Amino acid sequence: MDDASWPDESRRRRKKRQTRDALIDTALDLFETKGYEHTAVHEITDAIDVAERTFFRYFASKEDLALFFVKQEMDDFTDALAARPAGEAPLTTVRNAFRQTFEQLQGDDHLRNGEPRYLTVIRLIDSTPALLAASLRYVYDNSDRAVVVLSEREHVDPDVDRRPWLLIAIYGALVALVHREWRTSGCGGVEDMLASFDAYADQLGPAIAGRWSTSG
């Protein structure tokens, strides 16, 4: 995002990155003010004076641009999962990968109107059915990969042993919950998210083991 950080970059590459960043920034601005569905692609490209056709040379679709950061977040999670030390217990691994991913999000993202860019994107997604659908599909696809990673780490066959699926399902539910909390009451920071995670984990056993009631 900072042009000076790649001084060795060729002029051609730099211009390309500038155009891509300009597309993202302009698009997010327009999405925020006019809404995703009421922003035409040509409005984005007109604003930075490139042809509409150019947009589709950078992004496969309008959706693709809007989900740029979400995809990165998901990929980061799977990468973090795969990179955790082998001795770690699976639940701990997921928890740590989760922590790393969100610390990264909060760390290296730059601000827009005083709030991190991914927050804008999450609100946008939650308020736009088409984007919500696409991001859920990405989570779904990513779950498959995460299950493979977990299964290989623990040397189990996911077709027989359902535990990897369970863990990832819980992770998915957690991410959804975290997004929900962000949307309504703002972002409480990494520690709040981990507290949510632990609350899930703590309630998991009792939820299934005995009778499920307010007193239990």
Next chain:
Amino acid sequence: MDDASWPDESRRRRKKRQTRDALIDTALDLFETKGYEHTAVHEITDAIDVAERTFFRYFASKEDLALFFVKQEMDDFTDALAARPAGEAPLTTVRNAFRQTFEQLQGDDHLRNGEPRYLTVIRLIDSTPALLAASLRYVYDNSDRAVVVLSEREHVDPDVDRRPWLLIAIYGALVALVHREWRTSGCGGVEDMLASFDAYADQLGPAIAGRWSTSG
């Protein structure tokens, strides 16, 4: 689907239902042979000789038609959940609602080329990214409703007590797994699905309680 079953139905209503059914049948045929994305709406409407515009008076979108049965399945599940007797334990309730929904699916659906129509649809969805995304979003929306139903049954506040979310997340994972199994190795019947459900439930406690490994 059988015209004789509503003898009192007005001519207008009957024609409307016939057109709707013809649209669904023709569309599924074309989707199956040509693929969803390579089937244009005008091809569907040409085949039964109505205007393209008419299609969009019956269905909000091409997607809407393809997900017709999925939406019904989801709604049936939530309805079944709400209708279960109050004394039942939550996990049992979900299990029974699950059973009811799929028994209903297998019962009253009519055959296409020797297999139930919803099987065609599920394969279609799993092989079409756009449809998968849309159906996941519908599951997501439905989860919210299911959580509300469960929470009210058990008099808990879902914002504090995460257990309703956990149960529904597990249900979601199960549905995904069942669909996966259907897609690859055909449909094994209600009992197989319940066995999957129970396998999840049985592995849930041990998965979290102790160290998660092949020996545990």
Next chain:
DNA sequence: TCAGCTTATGTCATAGCCTGACAGACAGCA
């Protein structure tokens, strides 16, 4: 049976998303 209302459909026009094909501009390199 006819008039009048409602509903379903057809027709036309248009916006928006997306792709393919081709040509021109430009950076990088010999």
Next chain:
DNA sequence: TGCTGTCTGTCAGGCTATGACATAAGCTGA
């Protein structure tokens, strides 16, 4: 300078979806 490969603009077109208006068909009451 001239060649090469990449990026971009332009044009044409297909597909999904919606709005506006007109027409036809079904229904209802006198």
